[in-house]
Amino acid sequence: MAGAAGNAMSNAALPAPAESYASVSERGCALALQPRAGRGWLAAFALALLLTLLLACGIPWLLALGVGIWGLDVPVAWGFAIANYVWWIAIGMGGTFISAALYLVRQDWRSSLSRYAEAMTVFAVSVSGLFPVLHLGRPWFFYWLFPYPNIMSAWPQWRSSLEWDFFAIFAYLIVSILYWYVALLPDLATLRDRAGRGARARLYGLLALGWRGEAREWQRFEQLSLLLAGIAVPLVFSVHSMVALDFSQGLLPGWHSTIFPPFFVAGALFSGAAMVLVLGISMRHWLGLEPYITARHLDNTAKLMLAAGLVVDYSYLAEIFTAFYGMDRYEVAVMLNRMCGAYAWVFWGTILCNVVSIQLLWSARVRANELALLLIGVGVLVGMWLERFMLIVTTLYRDFVPSSWGMFYPTFWDVAFLVGSIGLFFVLYLLFLRRVPVISMFELRKLLREPAAAAARGRERPR
Amino acid sequence: MTGQLYGLLAEFPTADALIDAVSRVRGQPFAGRVEAYSPFAIDGLAESLGGRADRIAPAMLLGALVGGLGTYALEWYSAVHDYPLNVGGRPLASWPAFLPPALEITLLGAALAGVIAMLLGNGLPRLHHPLFAVEAFERASSDRFFLLLRPEGASFDAAAARSFLQSLAPLSVAEVPA
Numbered sequence: 001m002a003g004a005a006g007n008a009m010s011n012a013a014l015p016a017p018a019e020s021y022a023s024v025s026e027r028g029c030a031l032a033l034q035p036r037a038g039r040g041w042l043a044a045f046a047l048a049l050l051l052t053l054l055l056a057c058g059i060p061w062l063l064a065l066g067v068g069i070w071g072l073d074v075p076v077a078w079g080f081a082i083a084n085y086v087w088w089i090a091i092g093m094g095g096t097f098i099s100a101a102l103y104l105v106r107q108d109w110r111s112s113l114s115r116y117a118e119a120m121t122v123f124a125v126s127v128s129g130l131f132p133v134l135h136l137g138r139p140w141f142f143y144w145l146f147p148y149p150n151i152m153s154a155w156p157q158w159r160s161s162l163e164w165d166f167f168a169i170f171a172y173l174i175v176s177i178l179y180w181y182v183a184l185l186p187d188l189a190t191l192r193d194r195a196g197r198g199a200r201a202r203l204y205g206l207l208a209l210g211w212r213g214e215a216r217e218w219q220r221f222e223q224l225s226l227l228l229a230g231i232a233v234p235l236v237f238s239v240h241s242m243v244a245l246d247f248s249q250g251l252l253p254g255w256h257s258t259i260f261p262p263f264f265v266a267g268a269l270f271s272g273a274a275m276v277l278v279l280g281i282s283m284r285h286w287l288g289l290e291p292y293i294t295a296r297h298l299d300n301t302a303k304l305m306l307a308a309g310l311v312v313d314y315s316y317l318a319e320i321f322t323a324f325y326g327m328d329r330y331e332v333a334v335m336l337n338r339m340c341g342a343y344a345w346v347f348w349g350t351i352l353c354n355v356v357s358i359q360l361l362w363s364a365r366v367r368a369n370e371l372a373l374l375l376i377g378v379g380v381l382v383g384m385w386l387e388r389f390m391l392i393v394t395t396l397y398r399d400f401v402p403s404s405w406g407m408f409y410p411t412f413w414d415v416a417f418l419v420g421s422i423g424l425f426f427v428l429y430l431l432f433l434r435r436v437p438v439i440s441m442f443e444l445r446k447l448l449r450e451p452a453a454a455a456a457r458g459r460e461r462p463r
Numbered sequence: 464m465t466g467q468l469y470g471l472l473a474e475f476p477t478a479d480a481l482i483d484a485v486s487r488v489r490g491q492p493f494a495g496r497v498e499a500y501s502p503f504a505i506d507g508l509a510e511s512l513g514g515r516a517d518r519i520a521p522a523m524l525l526g527a528l529v530g531g532l533g534t535y536a537l538e539w540y541s542a543v544h545d546y547p548l549n550v551g552g553r554p555l556a557s558w559p560a561f562l563p564p565a566l567e568i569t570l571l572g573a574a575l576a577g578v579i580a581m582l583l584g585n586g587l588p589r590l591h592h593p594l595f596a597v598e599a600f601e602r603a604s605s606d607r608f609f610l611l612l613r614p615e616g617a618s619f620d621a622a623a624a625r626s627f628l629q630s631l632a633p634l635s636v637a638e639v640p641a
Contacts, residue, residue: 020606025502153546155542155545158541158542158564159557163564164563164564167563167567167568170571171567171568174571174574175571178578186503186604190502190604190605192604193601194601194605206590209588210586210588210590211587211604212500212592212594213501213502214498214585215498215499215500215501215512215514217585218501218508219516220519220580220584220585221504222504223519223581224516224519224577224580227519227520227573231523232574234570235567235570238567443503445502445503446503446504449503
């Protein structure tokens with residue numbers, strides 16, 4: 001890209017010129033230090049809690065009666081639980097990618113998005129982790145996946161992708177929490193210093209770990225941030241590849257394919273970008289973050305979503321092509337079942353959301369229209385859920401032998417767990433909005449200073 | 464001078480004023496140990512104060528090696544020695560299948576070691592610090608920049624340091640009690 005265009009892009013994504021160091025702190029801390037929550041927040045929180053109630057009732061019910069309360073049966077033994085799991089963990093991946101990969105390639109504009117994208121990651125991964133555990137059948141033995149010395153003298157089966165998956169989620173959850181928390185330290189220190197004298201100042205003081213912002217502290221901090229971002233990017237790719245291997249390690253038509261890991265990674269970036277967009281547009285208005293989350297941010301995120309979406313679309317095409325080119329009769333049958341079988345509406349719904357709707361994003365006018373972006377973003381989230389459901393059900397419901405064919409019908413509890421997990425995510429997210437700065441204040445301050453510094457450098461040695 | 468002094472703290476309104484102050488105070492015999500506080504990272508400031516963040520990367524490498532090799536060793540020991548399972552005559556030490564968990568814990572080990580190295584290097588966590596007693600310092604995390612001269616070394620001269628700080632036209636100069 002030409003230098004001029006590059007500059008125009010980064011400048012347009014900067015916070016509005018009227019902003020100052022103090023106003024960044026003001027805005028960043030406003031919601032966290034506000035003594036009483038606003039009506040909008042309370043209403044949203046109440047709704048999210050209500051939805052979470054479904055999960056809170058569902059889990060004990062599941063523990064008491066078993067996974068049979070879901071519509072699971074042979075041949076479809078995966079159903080909603082695994083679709084939910086893949087959906088949520090994929091949403092998390094997008095947050096890390098936006099924060100870490102864009103940091104590595106020095107895309108300054110990400111500073112406004114990184115905090116909430118990372119928070120979204122932590123919560124989405126936490127929610128996703130519930131599903132594989134609840135799906136175990138005997139969830140209280142989930143720790144058997146962990147290699148520990150035990151009186152049964154048994155070890156986990158290292159060659160199973162389900163075991164890999166456990167390690168992947170475990171590592172990813174901890175790293176994403178660390179990555180988020182380290183980046184929070186300076187902002188927690190700001191909260192501590194602005195919270196006055198009470199218990200809240202003490203709490204933020206404890207959480208800030210005594211951060212003071214000495215030059216050498218910052219130096220170590222920046223070094224660590226860079227290296228952590230460098231760790232987080234391969235981690236994202238590896239974790240979602242492991243999720244994909246859960247499928248492709250199985251010898252089932254429609255799953256047993258080498259395209260799955262990259263296909264799943266692209267899908268993760270796709271749905272993650274969609275969630276970042278949906279949350280960004282909502283927060284922009286409700287929290288008055290227009291000076292920070294600018295039209296340029298939405299435009300860039302929409303482009304990222306389009307790019308990831310095109311890779312996903314290519315994967316759909318490659319799968320169809322491979323099935324018919326390979327002429328394996330089971331692969332062909334699965335593909336035809338997807339397109340014309342009992343669950344054809346799921347397939348075509350996926351195509352509508354993930355292939356057709358995103359083509360609108362080629363238009364700059366659509367990318368500038370928040371309502372359109374919001375609708376497309378929600379559509380993509382729905383589409384990505386449908387895609388996982390389609391992948392699971394269409395492969396399983398018609399087995400190799402017609403005598404073992406069967407349908408999957410979701411029960412009330414299937415839906416309750418899905419809706420409840422959305423509620424739980426938003427409970428966590430709303431608490432985050434209320435108690436933690438939603439923008440990365442120290443990064444924005446740095447960004448505020450740098451235009452002046454860059455201009456000064458430019459005068460010294462013109463290029 | 465009293466032994467109760469933690470340091471002399473000068474407050475500046477801008478990052479450039481702090482950078483300027485640091486460059487002027489460096490090498491002054493009376494200055495003692497120089498510390499600079501800012502609400503965001505200022506490129507080059509730590510280097511000019513002689514800071515080096517060269518322990519983080521080796522710590523992360525070590526963490527990565529311990530995590531990855533440790534996990535691989537655990538897998539190998541359990542699958543080959545402690546709990547060998549013959550599945551269709553496949554090799555017990557099926558190393559390609561052992562790589563995914565080892566890879567994940569490599570990255571986890573690196574991240575954990577890096578965070579620990581950063582915290583230890585920065586002397587965190589700590590519950591209190593003498594600077595927190597200075598009211599003006601509350602803005603160090605928001606919009607003000609501070610230079611701290613600490614009595615370290617025989618040549619530190621509080622009176623000279625104070626008059627030097629005043630000559631930099633700071634917003635304020637405060638004594639930080641130890």
